[in-house]
Amino acid sequence: MLRSLFYDVRAWLVLRRRRWKMYWLLREKGDVPFFAILSVPFIVIGLIFYFAYSARSTIDGSRIDAAKIRAREIRCLAENIYFEARGETLQGQYAVAEVTMNRLASPYFPDTICEVVHDTRWDPLRQRLVAHFSWTAFKLRLESGSPAWKQAMDVATTVYHGYYEPVVPDALFYHATSVQPYWASSKKVVARIGNHIFYR
Template identity: 35%
Template sequence: MMKVRVLSAFSAGLMSLCVATGATGQNISEMDVTLGTSASANGLSGVLDQLMGMEAASLSGLSANRLRQIGSAFDARRARDDNRIMDAAGLDALRAPRGGAQWRCLTEALYFEARGEPIEGQYAVAEVILNRVDAANYPNSICGVIDQGTGRQFACQFTYTCDGQSEEMTDRTAMHRLGHIARIMIDGAPRDLTAGATHYHANWVNPRWASVYPRTTEIGIHRFYRQQY
């Protein structure tokens, strides 16, 4: 049974590689079935040799650029599973993100508040929103935090919700990337960029509270602050 498990794990990994490279995994499945019914040490060695040969053959026909793309995709998937901050290349290598209403609200907020910011700045804005969700004196949902004050002139917490401009996300690349950041942060990525910030502002404005709350960091055009309760 141990030998079969080892082969299954190896072949599963090779199957993923075959999918990434466009090769077929039919022969791998056939080898698994054969070994599962009759697994001798010699048989295992022979099948592993064949599998490794298939792996080498799959890789040998790929261009250097395609190999880099595959490597980036696997690195991105691993980083996502570990809830680590990922760079733009890693995020772009992932499949289209998905989520419910709270995820959509966070994606939209990041799009209109931070899409022109560096990656760390985009994660930082997500931190602020989620820090507010956790704070007692703010709404306890992402959508609630983002929409707080919307509909009252000069009372909205996030400018894009009451500036009268279209809220249609037209940049598909940015939406894809920010959707992944929203997904990663909602799924529990560490919030260690802003030291618990609950506020931020662009560096060309000077809101009244900026002289009251301690500044925690500055990333891109945004300065971050932590509200004192």
């Protein structure tokens, strides 16, 4: 055991001596090759640190971007719940949020929650673009500290992450009971919750 350790140490010393001897031989021929070989370990270590740091910053950046996108999407969903159903029961608020998410899953609507919420359609009767959710056409005031807003954020977060039982499965449309839109007769009623009728 000691003998093998002795041979290992001796071999290491011989290799070390030969390496330094090569450095000095190269140095005699000029300083450029000597310093070029001497700088190789520093360049390798520098490259390792550079790639490790750049990879980490990319991963952290993508996490930050994903978190910002998720927060923006939940906020858009909460705004829709707040302005469309803040006076409704909790079940009515879940139903409005579910319609928004059903539209997101449908190929006939935009690909993000914010785009779904702020989407417009051509109204042949008015001969102009009309917002799907009427509140988006007006500059309404949001009371962000109110209990209604906090509840809308809770409902939006729950629905966004899918931690709820579907209330209006496959529903893509709804309207208040106080109005009778022209398109209602062409849709199938899914449920009537509070002051809203939901259709597929």
